[in-house]
């Protein structure tokens with residue numbers, strides 16, 4: 001039997017309905033949640049993402065402020081804007097769309113955002129909170145992956161999870177969230193020899209490498225859960241993930257599609273973090 005699809009669009013709709021009612025409750029108490037979205041430069045994909053974020057905010061009753069700047073904005077000017085937003089009581093979350101132009105240091109920018117408004121969960125303090133099990137903001141993509149895994153109803157306690165990728169924004173926080181859920185976690189990466197040796201033992205595989213066909217059917221244990229974080233283009237320019245979806249669908253028990261899997265959840269969990277910030 002082919003694997004069941006884990007539908008990120010359907011789950012997003014469900015969670016966004018919950019977010020909308022929490023936003024309405026806050027607004028009724030005179031505290032409408034607010035998100036500031038900052039875009040520097042003209043990267044076409046980033047323009048789409050910020051537009052979608054602003055629209056998503058409107059749909060769930062979160063007040064949003066979109067600040068768009070030319071690519072030659074100075075780092076100092078950006079830091080000044082962030083300082084002003086940190087002090088703005090109507091703003092509960094600040095998001096700076098990545099990537100930034102080369103002359104701006106993304107680490108400096110992320111660290112300038114107040115931890116209490118770091119709804120991307122990218123700062124060193126937020127990472128430390130996740131690492132130590134404190135109640136901070138979880139980075140949106142791995143947070144969304146956990147919600148997708150939850151829909152399978154499978155308890156992760158004692159399961160073997162393999163994360164492919166070690167980025168600060170996906171791979172590392174993903175591994176920590178799986179660990180928090182009591183999975184036994186292995187992190188594989190570009191220097192791992194014989195990736196299949198590890199993935200064939202996994203009950204859950206999260207692929208976040210940014211290279212298509214990294215995971216093929218022969219590398220997956222029958223009945224596994226496969227979460228595909230990749231966003232690549234195939235030879236025909238069509239969006240595809242990191243895994244051979246058609247092949248793995250015949251082996252796995254649950255799999256996320258690309259598009260329509262992890263991607264929509266990234267924006268939904270940003271909304272969730274913004275609500276959580278306003279509720280704190």
Ligand SMILES: Nc1nc2c(c(=O)[nH]1)N[C@@H](CN(C=O)c1ccc(C(=O)N[C@@H](CCC(=O)O)C(=O)O)cc1)CN2
Nearest residue numbers: 049096097098099120140259260261262263264266267
């Ligand atoms: N500050 C941030 N910058 C970036 C983040 C982030 O979480 N915070 N993530 C990515 C881009 N991103 C959101 O910003 C994002 C990427 C993809 C999707 C999505 O819904 N993808 C769709 C497909 C879209 C398409 O057809 O092109 C899907 O997978 O179904 C949402 C958000 C980098 N920067």
